[in-house]
Amino acid sequence: MSGPLAGVRVLDLSSVVVGPVCTGVLAEHGAEVIKLESPPEGDLLRRLGGLGRTPGMSGKFLNFNRGKRSLCLDLKHPRGAAVLRRLAATADVFVTNVRPEAQRRLGVDAETLAAAAPRLIHCAIVGFGTKGPYAGRPAYDTVIQGVSGVAACFEASTGAPRYVPMLIADHTVGLIAAQLIGFALYRRERTGRGEAIEVPMFENMAAYVLMEHLGAMSFRPAIGPFGDHRVLSPEARPLPTADGHICLSANTDAQAHAFFEAIGRPELKTDPRFATVAARTANTGEYFALRAEALKGRTTAEWLEIFDRLDVPAMPYNTIESLLTDPHLRAVGLVREEEHPTEGPTFAIGAPNRLSGGEAPPGRPAPRLGADGAAVLREAGIAEEEIAALREAGALLDEAA
Template sequence: MGPLRGITILDLTTVLIGPYATQILADMGADVIKVESPEGDIVRQLGPGRTKGMGGMFLNVNRGKRSIVIDLKQVEGRDALLRLAAKANAIIYNVRPQAMARLGLGYEALAAANHAILYVGLFGYGQTGPYAAKPAYDDLIQGASGIPTLIAMAGDGTPRYVPITVADRVVGLKAVNAILGGLMHQHRTGAGQRIDVPMFEEMAEFVLIDHLGGLTYDPPLDHGGYARLLSQHRRPYKTSDGHICALIYNDKQWKSFFGAIGQPEMLEQPRFATHAARHAHINEIYQEVGRIFLTRATAEWTELLERADIPVMPMHTLESILEDPHLDAVGFFKTTEHPVEGRIRQMRVPSTWSATQPEPAGPAPTFGEHGRDILREGGFSPEEIERLGQQGAVQLPPSPR
């Protein structure tokens, strides 16, 4: 009974950017049909798993979907997809548009099969620029949008990538926004359209909102960059026995902090007097506060800062976050029984809705698990389904007894 109940989405995406977006749509109630090639989504092979093709990362971005295996390089496979598209609200892909055109699955072909379809592409670069045909991966887009440079500026001078697929996730979320907007237009007008969501442009905007700074102006006022975010000392504070995450930001918090540690006279220093002054001296201020945090243990700091109403959080590891008391209280993690993988840990949909709460519709599918059902619902006769299987245009699961 999610908000997207009744919406059908053909999901041709692989790896992370597209599957992350379509899992969000599936959680909201859309019927997401994962169309896989005979080789399968490569993410099925990533990370530890109990059975072949069901790696942990795959389970975490493909729940609630149905899987069908179609060889789109065969004419019969392409035609089968177009028949399914006639009843779909949207088709989403994340290969280069040139590859879709070579398969005979460009926007014109899909619009001819269904004039109302939403045709959404998630790929590297806008199609009117010189990078149009270039391949794109998360690392490349992080680099092109300036993230490793920012990390080098804030660290030891060594450029690095963020150790999560941040470009895939951010652009995946932006794709969800675009898809929901396209579905609203479709609902109001009955018309479809093509929507391109290019990773480079989307991430450039995402990064530069923080860091364009004085380069916003013509002529520029500075060389860009948000000084607080680029401070070499902006990091979890080291305590006498570990680390802690705290942010002393506004005037009230600075007054409370120095009062709590018994050094109210620190506020008399000009560098602490105003927000603008602190911004101008942020690197040395973070360094000074870092020395102060070394004087007490983590638990002592946590109690002191909470009493002073200063924002503080633990610095979790990948294992300790599983025991976080807040996440436990809100039921963030739950153990479910996967029909193939057995007991697995899943994360709940983080948002809460008073009427149409999104929920996972089911576990991540095995390879081609729902092929027969999807084709039957698409209007294919039993004979047509078996013929497609015999031709190899579709890989079918075993016939139910």
């Protein structure tokens, strides 16, 4: 069985997180992804991603670059740039998070590559859309979280702005980019033409914040304040039990009324503050505080058994460490142990989604820098003499260099 993108070749000139998330999804579903890296050190995440057993192979890099092949090519060298244009003619998709001006300098912008490969899907992930005044500015996840209002959501909730302690903008926008590439490939099947896609991080994350929190200010004039106070409530968090925490949400009337029965407070079903969805929404602070106080008298396991019987949505609270042993994640194959060919025993993160028409087999482990360079070039029809000349000129870094 092969994934839905089997036969699709992707040139991946992206680094760190947002681009590798995008191309990782494509690889996960069967695409051949050739990761273009720059000598001498390749993707910054090889070093920025923390500890590794060997230099340039951080644990974070391993997770974001499974299923890919590494070609380490100096695009600033004329020979390297010429090879890239030849590779583009063999590819279906080109992904980059290089800034627009740098794309033009390197000759990897959509217009230049379309001249050599008119069927190419060119996807540029940028910090800010090129039609606005912020165009071309550098951007990392935390910069985008701050400018898009994500950090301000914490200020509205807790009184102090802060970032989500994971790269939420990179992950979100990377997934959006993969989705748009799928749309473009589908349109190319009907039209035969390639496409240029621009995926701006700022606009996407600002849209998320506004859709979530514009609320009553959607109306002109505004009929209430900005923000969904249920989501912004400081009480919107895992609830303490006698021996830990539990994650619970009771939104419908049936769920809330079952919850009141479970905690021994059936009279709350007719309390005007809590009897209906509208009443609980208007009294979110009291409702959430009541929930937090009510669960301290029993253990997490006891509450889970009760809530499961009453069909109240509730699950145990996982730490990062306990995710590795979560029985559901092990059963569906999301977390598994495997032997990396150079890094030894590792935890591997599998595909979280399933397609009934067939899945791609487990992807190859993340590559060492330049590990596949010569093989990729040979497959593109580049002669051994030219590959050797690229090495000699310093335009190609591979394991034979």
